[in-house]
Amino acid sequence: MITRMSSLFLRTLREDPADAEVPSHKLLVRAGYVRRVAPGGYSWLPLGLRVLRNVEQIVREEMDAIGAQEIQFPALLPKEPYEATNRWTEYGPNLFRLKDRKNADFLLAPTHEEMFTLMVKGEYSSYKDYPVTLYQIQNKFRDEARPRAGILRGREFLMKDSYSFDLTDEGLSESYRAHRDAYIKIFDRLGLDYVIVAATSGAMGGSASEEFLAVAETGEDTFVRSSESGFAANVEAVVTPAPPAQSVEDKPAAVVHDTPDTPTIASLVDVVNKLDLGRTFTAADTLKNVLVKTRLPGAKDWEFLGIGLPGDREVDEKRLEAALEPAEVVLLTETDFRNNPHLVKGYIGPKALLANGVKYLVDPRVVTGTAWVTGADQDGKHVVDLVCGRDFTPDGTIDVAEVRAGDPSPDGKGVLEAARGIEIGHIFQLGRKYADAFKLDALGADSKPVRITMGSYGVGVSRLVAVLAEQNFDERGLVWPRNVAPYDVHLVVAGKDETLLAGGEKLAAELHEQGLNVVLDDRKASPGVKFADAELVGVPTILVVGRGLANGVVEIKDRRTGDREEIPVETAVEHLVKVVRG
């Protein structure tokens, strides 16, 4: 098709909008792709909608390719199904709730697990019907506490969500694998720089779960990756490699020393080094014991837990919560210490914990044969050379110490470096949570019911547009990957001469005949304005019909590289078709 700029519903802005911070937000607004209408709510203008539809189509094609079938639910849903799964309350304030004129409760769907489950339950009842995978591409609503970064994190957004229904765990694994492969194809087709990391499944419930993170400085998620291998992981999922165990026999005996006024690790290291023990100690030689208490859901009492880790590391709260999930966890209060005099704050050692029945877990680096400077369970005293496996035996390990850049990669190759990412896809094996809630069974070959097991898989379609912008821009504007660009060719008529416009029109018509989508800048604006707009809008190929036309040549510019070449008008169409079709 041919779109004329003279009539295209588009107004570009010369200045960045004041409320925009990240590149995608600034550029999508400036280039006239989206306009804000509410916090976290954006309208799509013609150019933006074309890109959104292109992304959507790629997602759709890859879903169809694995046999998933598209359906569509309302966004406006009754409360009841969400009460059955408890999500009416569990989802909390993030759920948009509203009432109809009869005062009945409704919600704007944040995701559609309930509806898909009910849909399948309503239609299918035999094992012969399974497996089946359904999906939809539809707007979702979440009342985010703080929408931000334009369409990167809105309250209404376009999402592809699919759900697999299988009779067996093996079937679920296969469905999961199929989605994983499909997502790889989608994100590869989009030309994205992304990683796949193991994830915790969060509020959705379920087990196996991976996130696809697009690499971007402006991302909200921190992850780590190896400097040498392809390893990447959420910080919560990093497994610290344990060093080999050492012999305990050759270690010096544990000796208690007076270490007054050493409430911090730094002060302890200072004092110990002044004891003149013939060695120099660092924070990494100390064993810090952190006391927390945990409580399982539904349980009444808190249970104490001691965590021993090298003194140069802090406990990472997110890793702690992930490690203890589903139990909740908090630090001990002053009252707890007062009620438990055997816990000497600042001087807690493994011995008192173990002697008083407090569960004691240590960092994986604390292996048999390692010697530590740690609390002696008396005010003002620490013990040096307390050896793991000789002087104390922990109840197990817990991997909750902070992960730092420079730590060895869990796969043994290279060291970890920190990076930021934006979640663009999330796949996980839900299991039977929703099938249980709605009693979704298939009648088996033996006439006995089989509980269905589900997988759930999401792609943030509108977010992908922002992510693509985030990864494809320069100081002049957007630079779309070819297969999502709003047009194949941006034809600039550079000059007001009637013959130039006629030449441009003719070329546009010929390109159109070849099946290319062309945006033709037929406006009366000066060439400078048109060039600047073309670069801001970001169509990958710019065709300039200008002063060269008198000599029978036009200019083709590559938006990304800036390369330009003059070619004869007669071969321009053929040339462009090759460029566009690759």
Place this chain on the structure above:
RNA sequence: CGGGGUGUAGCGCAGCUUGGUAGCGCACCCGCUUUGGGAGCGGGGGGCCGCAGGUUCAAAUCCUGUCACCCCGACCA
């Protein structure tokens, strides 16, 4: 929810300290000139100065209240 900031034309901003006819740039409209890198000159249209109350002869400006929005963090996926 904690911290910081901002509300003045479609967009970006000044004016507020020290009260007195609401201004600049971009965009938009008209005319002439200009046309390969965001043109020039001239003319023009567009405002409940977030909202409410108060002080005052007079409020964008001072006072009180309120609402909204943005950014950082917490939370969330």
